[in-house]
Amino acid sequence: MTDLVPIHRALISVSDKTGLVPLAAALAARGVEILSTGGSARALRDAGIAVREVSEYTGFPEILDGRVKTLVPQIHGGILGRRDLPAHRAAMAAHGIAPIDLVVVNLYPFAATVARGASEAECVENIDIGGPALIRAAAKNHDFVTVLTDPAQYEEVLAEITANGGLTRATRIALAGAAYARTAAYDAAIAAWFARGEAFPARLTLSATRQAVLRYGENPHQEAAFYRHDDRPQGDRPGVATARQVQGKELSYNNLNDTDAAYECVAEFAEPAVVIVKHANPCGVATAQTPAEAWEKALACDPVSAFGGIVALNRPLDAEAARRIAAIFTEVIIAPAAEDEAIALLARKKNLRLLLAGSLPDPAAAGLTFKSLAGGFLAQTRDSGRITAADLRCVTRRAPSAAEIADLLFAFRVCKHVKSNAIIYAKGGATVGIGAGQMSRVDSARIAAWKASEAAKSAGAETLTIGSVAASDAFFPFADGLEAVIAAGATAVIQPGGSVRDAEVIAAADAAGIAMVFTSMRHFRH
Secondary structure, three states, rough: OOEOOOOOOEEOOOOOOOOHHHHHHHHOOOOOEEEEEEHHHHHHHOOOOOOOEEHHHOOOOOOOOEEEOOOOHHHHHHHHHHOOOOHHHHHHHHHOOOOEEEEEEOOOOOHHHHHHOHHHHHHHHHOOOOOHHHHHHHOOOOOOOOEEEHHHHHHHHHHHHHHHHHHOHHHHHHHHHHHHHHHHHHHHHHHHHHHHOOOOOOOOOOEEEEEHHHHEEOOOOOEEEEEEOOOOOOOOOOOOOOEEEEEEOOOOOHHHHHHHHHHHHHHHOOOOEEEEEEEOOOEEEEEEOOOOHHHHHHHHHHHHHOOEEEEEEOOEEEEEHHHHHOOEEEEEEEEOEHHHHHHHHHOOOOOOOOEEEOOOOOOOOOOOOEEOOEEEEEEEEHHHHHHHHHOOEEOOOOOHHHHHHHHHHHHHHHHOOOOOOOOEEEEEEEEEEOOOOOOOOOHHHHHHHHHHHHHHHHHHHOOOOOOEEEEEOOOOHHHHHHHHHHHHOOOEEEEEOOOOHHHHHHHHHHHHHHHEEOOOOOOOOO
């Protein structure tokens, strides 16, 4: 075994033909014999590159509509044979098998075929068999064989061949690892497709590609990286993982986490909406006729916490909204798109990150979410539950007005994105007080009211919670939580219901003359 292995014979069979011709031309110029199949062979021949069809080389034709092309001893023996074992060399010579030093293969586009809604039969035909077999064989015999599975690898490999006349063992090992990771991701996508009617298959295989090594994690002493899911048959969910960063510094671990939280929340609303997030919790949410108006209403909820926050919009960012948002220190803005004038205006803020996601995630779409634990992780279906006016059950003597119902639904939708225990006060399509992440629901209600009072003082206005509605992400276990909401000035409440003390809580609402509706749906977020 030697460290440097030259390339004398290459097998090229690719679905993605990006960079194919320059690679093959460079190899041919070095006297490398090129074997190929089907469309790859045609593309090379059309480019004037000498190529030998695998069927001609092996003396065995492609059969079964191309399902069997390379699954023959002359190919796999040439890849798997160890050059340092006399018995292997003798067997190869006895059967007329020549060594293959380079395998260039990428796979049928299975995930893309599924994502465009192809028929089951077409999806099955896009399950590659020969390709993974070639890749795995070449990776296994990396002591003697180089395997390329991605056009992004071609340039660097050619440079090394040109400089050294071959490829080092370190390079072959790295490429072999990438090859096995590629086939693992491919198989994971196929397994997920076969299990598509099953929420939690007995064996769950996940695959992701590293997008970036981050400066650090939640804290500077922690290391972190950002990964994006590979080849998921349901396709990409629009958001921070798919967004294009137009400007600004590198995104940090906390930036990415908070931006995801903000964009998922803002997608809940049909009207123009703005969400401001700080430390994974909304600190202001509002809907309005325009993004600029929604921003002002969201900011009014908690202007202190909004400083250094993450801003998400569900409409294209226009110049007026950009101007107002840029008036305070903002870490990240994410929106489906942005007007040229808005982009130009924000360009003055060199450190502000602007992300354009192209579209919004569907709040009602199915999917799984994960939380890591020591030795494993929890998986659950995404909280895609949505409550409409028809789902509400009024349990008090007074029914909410139409305006109160609109605000109740708005507030309950915000609740879904606030860490439990969550209490939301809202008025006029905007949050006016947010209480998040407390161990006691009473404390969440009081904190939200206190923050609303502080915001009102700074604005020279009356307490914002007076005349508001309130939403609770889970039921009130005792009347004290509701009494704190009543004391804050709320006139209507939305909550899931289901406590053994519901009657006590309802009686407290009736005594205060407020309206209360049950949703029968909880929105805990831990």
